Amino acid sequence: MDPAGVKREMEVPAATLATLVEIGEEINASLDLDEVLARAASLVKRLVDYEIFAVLLADASARNLYFHFAIGHRKEIVEHLRIPIGEGVTGTCVATRQPVRVPDVSRYPGYINVLDTVRSELAVPILSKGACIGVLDIQSVRLDDFTPEQQNILTLVASRLAGAIENARLFEGIRRHADTLMLLNEVGMEVSALLDVEELLRRAAESVKRVIDYQIFGIHLYDEKRRVFRQHLAVKYGQTVSEKMEVTFDQGIVGAAATSRQPVIVGDVRADSRYLLCNPETRSELAVPLISKNRVIGVLDLESPQVEYFTQDHAQALSILAAHLAVSLENAWLYEQVARDEARMERELQAARRIQSSLLPPVPSEDAGLDIAARYLSAREVGGDLYDFLRYGPQQMGVALGDVSGKGTAAALYCAVAIGILRSLAPQKLAPADLLRQLNLLICERKIEGRFLTLCYATWHRGRQKLRIANAGQSQPFLFSKGECRRLDLEGFPLGIYEEATYSEWATPFEPGDVLLLYSDGISECSNEAGELFGLERLRALVQEHAWKDSNGIADAIMEAAARFSKDAHAGDDRTLVVLKVK
Numbered sequence: 001m002d003p004a005g006v007k008r009e010m011e012v013p014a015a016t017l018a019t020l021v022e023i024g025e026e027i028n029a030s031l032d033l034d035e036v037l038a039r040a041a042s043l044v045k046r047l048v049d050y051e052i053f054a055v056l057l058a059d060a061s062a063r064n065l066y067f068h069f070a071i072g073h074r075k076e077i078v079e080h081l082r083i084p085i086g087e088g089v090t091g092t093c094v095a096t097r098q099p100v101r102v103p104d105v106s107r108y109p110g111y112i113n114v115l116d117t118v119r120s121e122l123a124v125p126i127l128s129k130g131a132c133i134g135v136l137d138i139q140s141v142r143l144d145d146f147t148p149e150q151q152n153i154l155t156l157v158a159s160r161l162a163g164a165i166e167n168a169r170l171f172e173g174i175r176r177h178a179d180t181l182m183l184l185n186e187v188g189m190e191v192s193a194l195l196d197v198e199e200l201l202r203r204a205a206e207s208v209k210r211v212i213d214y215q216i217f218g219i220h221l222y223d224e225k226r227r228v229f230r231q232h233l234a235v236k237y238g239q240t241v242s243e244k245m246e247v248t249f250d251q252g253i254v255g256a257a258a259t260s261r262q263p264v265i266v267g268d269v270r271a272d273s274r275y276l277l278c279n280p281e282t283r284s285e286l287a288v289p290l291i292s293k294n295r296v297i298g299v300l301d302l303e304s305p306q307v308e309y310f311t312q313d314h315a316q317a318l319s320i321l322a323a324h325l326a327v328s329l330e331n332a333w334l335y336e337q338v339a340r341d342e343a344r345m346e347r348e349l350q351a352a353r354r355i356q357s358s359l360l361p362p363v364p365s366e367d368a369g370l371d372i373a374a375r376y377l378s379a380r381e382v383g384g385d386l387y388d389f390l391r392y393g394p395q396q397m398g399v400a401l402g403d404v405s406g407k408g409t410a411a412a413l414y415c416a417v418a419i420g421i422l423r424s425l426a427p428q429k430l431a432p433a434d435l436l437r438q439l440n441l442l443i444c445e446r447k448i449e450g451r452f453l454t455l456c457y458a459t460w461h462r463g464r465q466k467l468r469i470a471n472a473g474q475s476q477p478f479l480f481s482k483g484e485c486r487r488l489d490l491e492g493f494p495l496g497i498y499e500e501a502t503y504s505e506w507a508t509p510f511e512p513g514d515v516l517l518l519y520s521d522g523i524s525e526c527s528n529e530a531g532e533l534f535g536l537e538r539l540r541a542l543v544q545e546h547a548w549k550d551s552n553g554i555a556d557a558i559m560e561a562a563a564r565f566s567k568d569a570h571a572g573d574d575r576t577l578v579v580l581k582v583k
Contacts, residue, residue, distance in 0.1 A: 019046050020153070024160050031445075033168035037069040037161075044138075044157055048150045052118065052139035056083065056090055057165070058132060065090055065135065072139070077114055088112035090135040093123040097132045099151050100124075103144035115139070122146040124154045128162040136161060167499075171445065200332045201233045202240075204325050208300070211317050212310075216279055216303035220247070220254050221329075222296060229254055229299060236279070245278060252276040254299045257287035261296060262427075263315040264288075267308040279303060286310035288318045292326040293361065300325070323424040327416060364389050368397050369462035370580050373551035375559050377522075377575040384411030385520050385576035386419055390426040395463045398426070398435070401518040401578050402455035402474060405494075414451050418443065418495075432457045432470035433505035436492065440472070444499035452496040456518050460510060460580065467510035470503045475524060478543050479508070480515035485544040487536065515547050515554065516580040522573035523558065526566045534565050551579040 023043045030036050041053045052072035056065040063085050067078040086095040087110055093100045102108045102121045118139045126134040136158045140146065201219050208217060216236050220229035231245040249255050256274050257264040266285045269275040275285070282303040290298035300322050302310065363372045374387055384404035391397050400422060404411040421442050425435055435457055443453065454473035460466075469477065473494035476487050493501040510516070519539070526534045539558065546557040555577060562575060 019043055020156055020160075023157055028164075031167055031171045033165060033171075034069060036164050036168070040157065040161060041069075041071055044154070047153050048122075048138060048146070049140070050138040051141050052115065052137075054137045055126075055134060055161070055165075056137060057134040058085065058094055065094060068134070073114065081114065083112060089121050090123050090137050093125050093135050093137075094132045097125050097127065099155060101146055101148070101151050103146075117141045119143045120145045122151060122154060124151065124158045126158045126162050126165060128166050133162065133165060170441070197329065197332050198232070200328060204300075204321075204328075205233060205235050205240075207325075208302070208318070208321060211321060212302060212314050214302040215305060216282065218245070218254075218301040218303075219298060220245075220301060221290075221298040222258075229258065232298075247276065253285050253287045254301050257289045257299050257301075258296045261289050261291060263319055265310050265312070265315055267310075281305045283307045284309040286314055286318065288315065288322045290322050290326040290329065292330050297326055297329065319427075320421070320424045324417070324420040327420050331416070361387075361389055364391065364397065366391070366394075368395075368460065369583055370397075370460060371551040371583055372399075372581075373555040373579045375555045375575070375577050377559070379407060379522065379574050384415055385522070385574035386415045387518070387576060387578050388419060388422055390423070392426075392429045392459065396429075396459060396461045398432075398457060398459045399518065399578060399580060400455060400457045401520065401576060402453055403520045403522075403574070403576075405450070405452050407573075410451070414448065414453070418453050418455075431505060432459055432468050433503040436470050436472045436495065436503040437501070440493075440495045440501055441499055443496040447496060452494045454494045456490070458516065458518070458580075465509055465511055465582070466507060467516065468505055468507045469516075470505045472501075472503060475519055475521050477519070478515075478517040478540055480517075480543050480547045481508075481511070485515075485540050485547065487540060510582055512582045513547075514582045515543060515551075517543055517554070517558075517577060518580075519558075519577040520574055522575040523562050523577060525573065526562050526575065528565055528567065534562055538565075551581045554581070555579045 023040055037055050044050075044053070052070070054070040054073060055068050057068045058065055059082075065083040065085065067073065067081065070078045083091045085091050089100050089102055089105070089108065089111065092110075100121075100123045102111075105111050105113075105118055105121055108121075119141055120143055121137065121139045123135050123137040125132045126136055136154060138146070138154065204219060205217055208214065217234070218231050219233040221232050222228075223230050226246075228246045228248055234241045234245075247254050249259050253264055253266055253269070253272070253274055253276075264285075264287045266272045266275065269282055269285050282305065284304045284307055286302045288300045289296050290300065300318060302314075302318070304310065363374055372389075376385060376387070378385075384407055385402065386404070387399075387401045389397060389399055402418065404414045404418065406414075418439075421439060425438055428438075430438060436455065439455070454475075456469065456471045456474035456477055458467060458469040458477075461468075469488070469490060470492065471477075471490035472492040476490055478485055478487050488506065490504075490506055492503045495501075517539075524534055524536050524539055538561075542558050542561055543554065546554045549557070558577060559575065
């Protein structure tokens with residue numbers, strides 16, 4: 001808040017200030033904007049008497065205002081009225097970005113008469129980041145019913161609503177994604193019982209329907225032996241149909257999505273030569289590849305009889321779903337492999353272990369100018385640690401290492417969701433701090449009680465010989481450079497707890513011979529029989545001593561030292577590390 005705003009707030013009476021504080025708390029208590037505005041309207045009523053309360057939001061592209069929430073207006077007005085910016089009381093408020101208090105609406109030039117009984121009106125702008133995103137508007141059946149003091153109060157309320165509206169818009173933008181993640185999380189929790197791929201595909205069709213209201217849906221899975229995409233599931237207007245369409249990489253919109261490894265949106269299939277006529281009623285199409293471990297394993301395909309039906313928001317939502325569905329499909333296939341030979345409990349544990357192994361990627365084989373090693377030792381059948389490598393291009397890559405709170409199957413499922421979200425963000429090629437912020441927002445939208453994720457993320461640019469790194473509560477990494485090994489003082493809030501968290505970023509030259517160690521606390525906090533911890537100094541000394549070796553030599557030295565220290569006792573926590581050494 002600006003100093004003037006602080007001064008105004010200080011001048012507000014104590015009882016009024018208490019109500020304003022309560023409004024602030026109510027606003028921060030929910031991401032449901034309608035719920036927030038309803039509570040705010042009720043609390044504002046204590047301070048300012050009104051007959052009509054409304055929040056109108058600005059549509060920048062259409063240059064008008066539309067009702068998002070209203071009390072006292074007729075339903076048809078709320079649903080259909082659009083007020084041009086610059087016209088009427090509310091339109092003027094947005095155009096000038098100043099409060100407009102009208103003692104007598106009959107004397108106001110250009111007044112838009114919506115309700116004959118209204119005599120006075122007060123509108124204050126809702127400002128966010130220097131822009132006017134809407135108007136808080138109240139009206140009364142009495143002349144000159146609103147005072148300057150009430151105008152100040154309403155201005156303070158609007159300033160608090162601005163953040164809630166922006167958060168709600170962000171929430172609305174990714175709510176479909178969050179619903180998808182929730183559904184996939186539910187599937188993941190039940191995966192031990194879903195050993196049939198066809199059942200999983202049917203569940204996927206239901207999940208997509210909740211995210212995008214499609215008319216025609218198909219899942220095409222890649223047959224490696226025949227090198228074709230076979231349609232395994234087709235749903236038309238709510239009915240499952242038995243179509244067995246096959247296409248290659250160079251055929252149709254499905255093939256185009258698989259070849260480009262990117263979503264393909266076709267606004268009018270009749271104007272696109274790639275379209276294969278299968279459904280005469282189709283006018284627009286959206287295809288998104290299913291990618292797992294850098295392989296295209298299938299394509300999700302949606303069709304609509306409306307031209308230009310699918311949007312970039314649809315593509316983004318379906319891409320997130322596709323990332324998680326690809327993992328779920330791989331998981332289901334792994335479960336099926338062991339289902340025939342093991343007892344139910346053993347099957348669940350072993351399959352979960354294999355699933356988690358499939359989620360942890362191999363060290364990249366492409367030459368990125370780095371010598372890379374990764375090690376992972378789970379304390380139980382399944383663990384809560386993760387690491388991943390995201391390719392940003394031939395010159396740049398990202399490296400992540402994280403630790404989920406808790407242990408066992410629940411932590412492993414959380415890991416699976418986190419890896420899916422992380423990989424869904426890879427195409428955006430985000431800097432470390434931005435990636436942590438986006439990852440935190442997506443995880444926070446569907447919080448799991450008692451669960452959070454710590455993560456350290458670094459990017460390496462080969463051409464620039466530059467390392468950038470940010471940390472979200474994970475063990476602080478070690479950097480060996482110029483003959484000395486030191487721990488990087490990088491801190492940040494864990495992911496999945498506080499949606500407003502922000503992250504700082506640190507950059508340094510990363511030159512030949514330099515070494516970066518990312519590790520989980522299962523290494524630094526492993527203990528011996530006397531209860532003594534392995535400790536950070538012992539870990540730093542190991543990096544210093546073995547920095548002349550290649551990355552595998554350094555990784556092996558650390559893991560072997562931890563095992564000797566604990567005398568090969570069962571690990572109390574997962575032990576995970578990633579070593580990066582510049583070639």
